[in-house]
Amino acid sequence: MARPIIIDCDPGVDDAIALFLALAHPTELNILGITTVAGNVPLHYTSQNALKICALANRADIPVYAGCPRPLIRPLSTATDIHGATGLQGTELPEPIQPLRVQHAVAFLIETLQQAPEPVTLATLGPFTNLAVALIQAPQIADKIDTIIAMGGAITHGNITPAAEFNIYVDPHAAQVVFESGIPIKLITLDTTHQVLTTPKQLAAFRQLNTAIGHAAADLLAHYGTPEIERYGMQGAPLHDPCVIAYLLQPELFTFKDTYTTIDTISPENLGRTVIDWWGRTEQPPNAQVAASVDAAGIYKLLMESF
Template sequence: MPTPAPRPVILDGDPGHDDAVNILLACSSPELEVLGVTTTYGNVGLERTTYNARVVRELIGASFPIYPGADRPLVVPRLSAEAVHGESGLDGPDLPTPTREAESLHAAQFIINSVRARPNKITLLPTGPLTNLALAFRLAPDIVPRVREVVWMGGSLDTGNWTPSAEFNALCDPHAARIVFESGVKLTMFGLNATHQAIANPARVAAFRQLGTRVGEFTAVLLEFFAEHHRERYGWDGGALHDPMTAAYLSAPELFGVQPMWVDIDTTEGPSAGRTVCDVWKVTGQPPNADVALTVDADGFFALLTERLGRYP
């Protein structure tokens, strides 16, 4: 049988340790064609997340363009996660100095232009607040039915990590999340209930170092720093590798179990603000608007990551 053509994707994120690994995975996966990376605020401010995307591009000698986008949420004040990712957003490894600048076109306009140019072909992989997608969908509602799929790392089936109720990416801009979830776009959600099943423990980190490559060492040092917060917060022996599940899901969907359900976004200002309310038992009578990830083959996920990152020289 002929090899299927790579699926064109746009990565939208706030790099970030796990965002960086997601870029590394997507660019080394033959199933995917990375058309570009769009950046937003989140783990750190927009200027730094854009710089970090440029750092990762420099590290692997990639050619994809980078488009900065939203620097704040639609309504609520901006959050930031230096406590998790460090002041740079990529604390830990020595970072190469990027030589190529980001593009001047706004991320939302790049998304709009790309989807219009390749209708029903492009999958969007957001791994931060959904502000850029919400802006694109509101500015150009005609693109919504032309997006092949959105695979988002955010939300949670159960508990949060930034508040008892809310996961960080959802809490950063719940109004944007509501726009995307109510848009009718085909949507898959990888929340904390799934991503917390994949812990980069010392043995898994050692496998990256044993690749004996620049990317392998970069990834190992990155994840060793990322583990510190998770040890202090959860008592785990490594960090949860959230964002790379989006690219992994498109590359090896058999590693994951998902279930369709109705997901509502709490946009109130109370203690449940930003919560992704998942109707597991269909009690609302609402039709499903997302596939929600439930199970992860963690060993298979890390085997995929190690093999793909091992393709870099």
């Protein structure tokens, strides 16, 4: 039986690669819906990008719902310097085949989870705003969520501030709501995703697949990689969000460690920092499993086979 999942995202280049990967595996992943949130770019673009990705993947059967246009409390911060003004700089995707659903993403989350015959897995690739609002409105849905697999946070260094990773920084208050919910969380941080680098050799391999998605992935990642490579001195662009889908398909590619994790919502210097008690110094009970290792070569093998 395919695992029932909802993908909450803010496409975004790496979100696009993650969605391409998920959409390629209908027998393993039963995607109940894709919900979009403001993050990498404003909500209009994230929603349209999700529809375009579904069109290129010939998966117009997957409903897409637009969610929250801004964080709970703070003004929206975007990452247009990384993803481009529209979020998918570097390629032209086909126009959407299907319209955006009228129902708000938060309403969809609440309704779908309440009616689900079995617990649903949430794959979160952007800020936690949609999920936090859903949990505030209908806290009982927590019992219908099997696990949250999230890309976010950092054990060591941030990528939007010295302390904070982008997804958590955009809406730290929403992240805190989720981490205090009691829902099982698997968190894949920058410390892991920065090991999954798209080198020129891998870009060439995507192109050599000679498929529409292979070419689109290479075009997107070639543009996306430039500022990341220059900033961090890396050999290629890190694939953050695809790690979430890779875990759902091949969990053996990762190891995790039980930790207590909280979000800094107060300190100006550390706002949005994931405070991860890796060594159990606080003696607080664990509330998340944080990725400890990743098989990067295995992820690229999975991408190549899928694309």
